[in-house]
Amino acid sequence: MHLAYPTIVAALLFSVGVYGVLARRNAILVLMSVELMLNAVNLNLVTFDVWYQDRLHGGQVLTLFTIVIAAAEIGLGLAIVLLVFRNRQNVDVDRLRALSERETPPPEHGAQPGTTQPAETAARAEAVEEAAP
Amino acid sequence: MSGQEVVFTLLGVVAVGSAILVVTTRRLVHAALWLVVSFGALAGGYLVLTAEFVAWVQVLIYVGAIVVLLLFGIMLTRAPIGESADLDSGNRWAAAAVAVATAAVLVTVMVMGFRDVRMPLRDGGGSAEALGASIFQTWVLPFEILSVLLLAALVGAIVLSRSDIRPRPEPGARGEDVDPPADAKEDGI
Numbered sequence: 001m002h003l004a005y006p007t008i009v010a011a012l013l014f015s016v017g018v019y020g021v022l023a024r025r026n027a028i029l030v031l032m033s034v035e036l037m038l039n040a041v042n043l044n045l046v047t048f049d050v051w052y053q054d055r056l057h058g059g060q061v062l063t064l065f066t067i068v069i070a071a072a073e074i075g076l077g078l079a080i081v082l083l084v085f086r087n088r089q090n091v092d093v094d095r096l097r098a099l100s101e102r103e104t105p106p107p108e109h110g111a112q113p114g115t116t117q118p119a120e121t122a123a124r125a126e127a128v129e130e131a132a133p
Numbered sequence: 134m135s136g137q138e139v140v141f142t143l144l145g146v147v148a149v150g151s152a153i154l155v156v157t158t159r160r161l162v163h164a165a166l167w168l169v170v171s172f173g174a175l176a177g178g179y180l181v182l183t184a185e186f187v188a189w190v191q192v193l194i195y196v197g198a199i200v201v202l203l204l205f206g207i208m209l210t211r212a213p214i215g216e217s218a219d220l221d222s223g224n225r226w227a228a229a230a231v232a233v234a235t236a237a238v239l240v241t242v243m244v245m246g247f248r249d250v251r252m253p254l255r256d257g258g259g260s261a262e263a264l265g266a267s268i269f270q271t272w273v274l275p276f277e278i279l280s281v282l283l284l285a286a287l288v289g290a291i292v293l294s295r296s297d298i299r300p301r302p303e304p305g306a307r308g309e310d311v312d313p314p315a316d317a318k319e320d321g322i
Contacts, residue, residue, distance in 0.1 A: 001137045001254055003247040006182065009145035011239035013152055013175075015232045020156035022228030023221050028161065028206050032168055035199065036152050039175055042191075046184045050259070051252040057267040060259055063187050064268070067194050068279055072286035074199050078206040079293040085210045086296070094222050 006047040014040035027081045027091040031074060038070045137254060141181045148174035159216045161207050165200055172196050184259035 013036055020033025042063045049059020085091050134142075151170040158164050172195040179188035257263065268276055292298055 001135065001141065001181075001252055003250040003252050004244055005138055005141050005145065006178065007243040007247060008240055009141075009149060009178070011243055012145075012149045012236055013171075014239065015236035016149065016152040016156055018235050019228050019232035022231060023225040024156065025222045026161065026212070026220055028203060028210065028212070029156070029164055029220065031206075032155055032164060032203060035168070035195070036155065036171065039172065039195070042187075043175060043178065046179055046182055046187055046259075047252075050182050050184065050254065051250070053253065053255075053258065056271050057259070057264055058272075060184055060187050060264055061268055061272045063184075064190060064264075065275065065279055067190055068283055071194055071199060072283050074202055075290040076286050076293070078202055079290040081206060082209055083293055091210050092219075 003047065003051055006043055010040040010043040010047070013037075013043065025092050025094050027084070027093050028078075030093060031077050031081070034077075035070060035074065038066060042066055137181055141178055144174045144177045144181065147171075148178065159218070159220055160214075161212045161217070161220070162204070162214060165203050165207060168203070169196055169200050172200070179259075181254075182259075183254050183256055186259055186261045186264045 017033045017035075017037030017040065020036060021030055024030050024033060045059040045063045045066070047059075049057065049063075052059070081091050084096065088096065148171050151167045151174065154167040155164045155171060158167065172191060176188045176191040176196075179185075179191060
């Protein structure tokens with residue numbers, strides 16, 4: 001079997017994942033695209049393990065490790081996405097711009113908590129300072 | 134083209150085609166289901182490459198656990214079941230350009246680098262026996278570290294998703310918490 005077949009499939013899967021990460025707006029679809037990229041890496045690992053006839057099976061064992069890390073990543077990522085949904089009522093990565101560097105955020109409700117919270121905490125800190133002496 | 138290459142090409146076409154459908158479909162649930170098809174075809178590709186154990190782990194964990202988790206996430210974020218028009222952001226053409234450039238570079242490198250290389254496919258190289266012996270002899274320390282990492286990640290996911298666990302209030306954030314130590318200091322003086 002030519003080595004080019006699995007490596008080309010892996011390259012195409014990886015670029016499809018790159019497109020998904022960059023073009024999708026829903027955070028769960030971004031996570032799915034990350035999974036596609038991880039699968040492309042797994043295919044490359046298995047391919048080169050089979051090619052080298054590795055006696056320690058390093059490539060396939062590393063593939064198993066990658067699968068476990070992907071499971072941990074998807075668990076944590078979905079927990080974070082659900083937390084964002086509970087606080088903001090949407091998981092749209094384009095509208096989560098509370099940490100954006102732009103001075104005047106577009107008038108979307110996703111930007112409100114990030115702009116009001118520092119002012120609130122500053123006011124609270126001033127109140128504490130006034131109350132202390 | 135040998136029979137293995139034909140089978141692998143068909144599985145690769147299915148995997149890449151359903152992956153493209155994952156990133157272009159307008160229905161969220163369909164994206165998760167196309168992900169199942171893509172992962173299944175990739176597991177078939179692992180079987181052709183004689184990596185049997187990795188293929189079954191792929192079916193068990195990716196198709197069995199991760200896609201189910203993603204479907205739960207889709208349901209819990211109250212995503213619409215039907216078509217939703219705004220799943221793609223405005224920079225999808227830039228994203229397509231980047232993806233095509235990545236594919237061109239990677240495929241060119243792979244074809245130029247491994248055009249004449251043939252790999253031997255011998256059975257038994259990826260069986261559960263061989264992989265288990267190698268995991269529990271050579272790779273046992275990374276395996277244990279990985280189990281601790283998985284435990285930490287799952288504990289973190291539980292802490293993040295439970296709503297009755299709150300971060301401890303900072304000592305300077307509330308006036309009531311700051312005052313008693315000041316009084317105590319005055320009493321001490």
